[in-house]
Amino acid sequence: MSSLYERLGGEAALDAAVDIFYRKVLTDDRVNEFFDDVDMEQQAAKQKGFLTMVFGGPHNYTGKDMREGHKHLLARGLNDTHVDVIIELLGGTLKELGVGDTDIAEVATIAESVRDDVLDR
Template sequence: MSETLFDQLGGAAAVNAAVDIFYQKVLADGSLSPFFEGVSMQDQRDKQKAFLTVAFGGPYDYVGNDLTSSHARAVKRGLSDRHVNAVLGHLMKTLQELKVSGYLVVEIMKIAESTRNAVLGR
């Protein structure tokens, strides 16, 4: 049995660290931070950690909404491809900062990119 992407990354500790660093970058980005006004960032981080755990093949404990429903309010407020590109850029920088192996970065970025249309409600 081959290791999941979740296992290859280092499990929950690695996902937790990545999400925390990622949201520091996102919230520091003036083009993205307005989308998080009024959002409990602890809840947001917890949901993101659970979602990524599942997306990377870890234990299933995500109980949030689907991506389209979760982002509908942001789309109504103008969330666009430009914002998704910025988010992906922050994700890439986070993975590089954490010295994630190149082949794992490629796999993670493929997964992240595959959510674009659902996030944008298309």
């Protein structure tokens, strides 16, 4: 079976997904404090990498990247509730792209699998 990444339309579709997802993240008061002072271009590239991974596309994300990349945010209070919000916003993004519930659940499971890396547990 093809991955959601392929069914969505590969890399081109990813750009549209990043636009929707990033806009949600920046406008959500529960999480946007963590994104306020970052370089948007770098951040968009990271989100593209993240979405590629959770959509089952070719990626080079590692647990080590996830740990290193979020350590400074743990010091600023990043916790489980914020990861919950990100997964919720990811689901909302997929809904807007017309993705079905089964696929959304699968994406949430993959996203869930990096929770401990992100929170350095």
